[in-house]
Amino acid sequence: MAEHPQKPANLIKWFDPRNKSLGSWAFILNRITGLGLTVYLFLHLIMLGQLARGPEAYDGFIALVKNPIFLAGELLVIAAALIHGLNGIRIGITSFGIAGGKQKQLFIGLMTVAVIAIVYFAIRMFTH
Amino acid sequence: MTQTWTVTYEIFRKKGNQASHYDRFEMKVDPDEYVLDGIERIWAFNDRSLVFSHACHHSTCGACGMLVNGVEKLTCITPIRSVTKDGGVIRVEPMRNFPVISDLSVDMTVFYQRMESVGHQPVVSNGFEDSKGKFDPEDDLLRLSDCIECGLCISACPIALTTPAYLGPAVLAGAQQSGDLNPCVLDLVDSENGAWRCHSAYECTEVCPSHVDPAWRIMDLRKKLVSRRIKKFFGIK
Amino acid sequence: MRDGFDVTPRSGEGAGLWFLKILTGFLVIVVLIIHLIVNHLIVEGGLLTYTDVVRYYQNPIIPIMEIAFLILVVTHALMGLRSVLLDLHPSNKVLRLINYGLVVLGLGSIAYGIWLVLVIVGRG
Numbered sequence A: 001m002a003e004h005p006q007k008p009a010n011l012i013k014w015f016d017p018r019n020k021s022l023g024s025w026a027f028i029l030n031r032i033t034g035l036g037l038t039v040y041l042f043l044h045l046i047m048l049g050q051l052a053r054g055p056e057a058y059d060g061f062i063a064l065v066k067n068p069i070f071l072a073g074e075l076l077v078i079a080a081a082l083i084h085g086l087n088g089i090r091i092g093i094t095s096f097g098i099a100g101g102k103q104k105q106l107f108i109g110l111m112t113v114a115v116i117a118i119v120y121f122a123i124r125m126f127t128h
Numbered sequence B: 001m002t003q004t005w006t007v008t009y010e011i012f013r014k015k016g017n018q019a020s021h022y023d024r025f026e027m028k029v030d031p032d033e034y035v036l037d038g039i040e041r042i043w044a045f046n047d048r049s050l051v052f053s054h055a056c057h058h059s060t061c062g063a064c065g066m067l068v069n070g071v072e073k074l075t076c077i078t079p080i081r082s083v084t085k086d087g088g089v090i091r092v093e094p095m096r097n098f099p100v101i102s103d104l105s106v107d108m109t110v111f112y113q114r115m116e117s118v119g120h121q122p123v124v125s126n127g128f129e130d131s132k133g134k135f136d137p138e139d140d141l142l143r144l145s146d147c148i149e150c151g152l153c154i155s156a157c158p159i160a161l162t163t164p165a166y167l168g169p170a171v172l173a174g175a176q177q178s179g180d181l182n183p184c185v186l187d188l189v190d191s192e193n194g195a196w197r198c199h200s201a202y203e204c205t206e207v208c209p210s211h212v213d214p215a216w217r218i219m220d221l222r223k224k225l226v227s228r229r230i231k232k233f234f235g236i237k
Numbered sequence C: 001m002r003d004g005f006d007v008t009p010r011s012g013e014g015a016g017l018w019f020l021k022i023l024t025g026f027l028v029i030v031v032l033i034i035h036l037i038v039n040h041l042i043v044e045g046g047l048l049t050y051t052d053v054v055r056y057y058q059n060p061i062i063p064i065m066e067i068a069f070l071i072l073v074v075t076h077a078l079m080g081l082r083s084v085l086l087d088l089h090p091s092n093k094v095l096r097l098i099n100y101g102l103v104v105l106g107l108g109s110i111a112y113g114i115w116l117v118l119v120i121v122g123r124g
């Protein structure tokens, strides 16, 4: 008989939003930001190891991080955390039967908060 | 007043182990005809080897689910007007996440078996209010339950893309709806491949042609499973 | 999988781990908000130099909060990673390797983080 078409390599299609609705955007964003933040977490822990190597190493590291490229990267992390965290609230509460029928409105509302917060952080970071 | 449109059907073809391809058929249609009507005419007048499934023609049997221009549709109730324009293309493909038997026809055996084993009843008492699960056993009038087992939700689910082990929206919704969470059903739904696998993309609810709202039902099932576990933990029956 | 009834018990993501994933996610937000408030509203001038950081860590609330944050984030991130991997339906053998790898990675990074916090506190 015919084979099941599912295979692990189909994971590429997780991230294909064509012909999909809003919920898929939420799923895709949550997955990408979740994985991105996980990579960042471990990089961050490694970088903080500079603290153990004393004042010169750490302050040198901070000077490096202050250039615009690193600031932009840092903003990306803040944006990812906001999107992922706020979307996480949507997943959490709908999973317990709260606002299940209103997940789209919830998503749009939470993402509006995320965008406002991202813009706020961007202005703050680049004008200080 | 009938209109006439010229549309091109682009139909997925696959036989046995041969490589798949698309056949194009240009034809005149009335835009208020359904996508399935066009497919039937292609079969009747152009290519008798075209394989597709359908039966009732009025959204009851659930056999005619296909991918129309990339979106899951019950083709017997999808007007051509709603998926293309005059001079446009209608690309018809078999549903995703099911084995293709031939052309547009897929093998839904496993899915039907799962529906049965979670206790989904195709025919329910009239007192059974489908949308939020009220049930009146005294009522002897019967009606068809909302879920017509078309499989569109499973085809649309991103999580069902990577493994056939995930039970899928309709099956979890079926368990929620039947309400009888006996140990056999729990084994299936309170597991890695059951209710806890869902990642809230809500595509199932988006494509369901029958107002089952499977995503809502999965969330409600989770609530039921969690409260069962809490009660069990505190020794409440 | 032909029969579609794969219920072999294994350490997949059941109710407990799923719940922990949601719960740690929620707690991460709570601690993150506290962290931001402490960091930006209570500490004046920010934490930009080594000396600032060391001084900041002298208040015992800070290392406790940072360690809690570390444990929650690492747990949540690795469990999230695991549920992505589980969507690929690894065989039991591969799943055992994944479990082992994630536990080692998790405990390793928590131990490393705590060590780092203690080093900073000790420099005060």
Ligand code: HEM
Pocket: A030, A031, A032, A033, A034, A035, A037, A038, A039, A041, A081, A084, A085, A086, A087, A088, A089, A091, A092, B198, B199, B200, C021, C022, C024, C025, C026, C028, C029, C032, C073, C076, C077, C078, C079, C080, C081, C083, C084
């Ligand atoms: C800020 C608070 C956070 C909240 C409320 C939160 C919430 C959640 C929730 C509810 C899920 C489950 C998604 C699902 O099952 O579909 C999840 C997944 C995940 N989270 Fe978080 N999270 C937060 C922060 C983080 C951080 C800081 C990281 C990484 C360091 C992270 C990494 C992940 C990963 C890798 C996943 C799996 C992605 C997926 O299932 O698609 N999360 N998060």
Ligand code: SF4
Pocket: B146, B147, B148, B149, B150, B151, B152, B153, B154, B169, B170, B173, B204, B207, B208, B209, B210, B211, B212, B213, B214
């Ligand atoms: S839940 Fe809806 S989409 Fe899924 S099989 Fe039933 S009727 Fe079809």
Ligand code: FES
Pocket: B054, B055, B056, B057, B058, B059, B060, B061, B062, B063, B064, B065, B074, B075, B076, B077
């Ligand atoms: S042919 Fe029966 S549902 Fe479409």
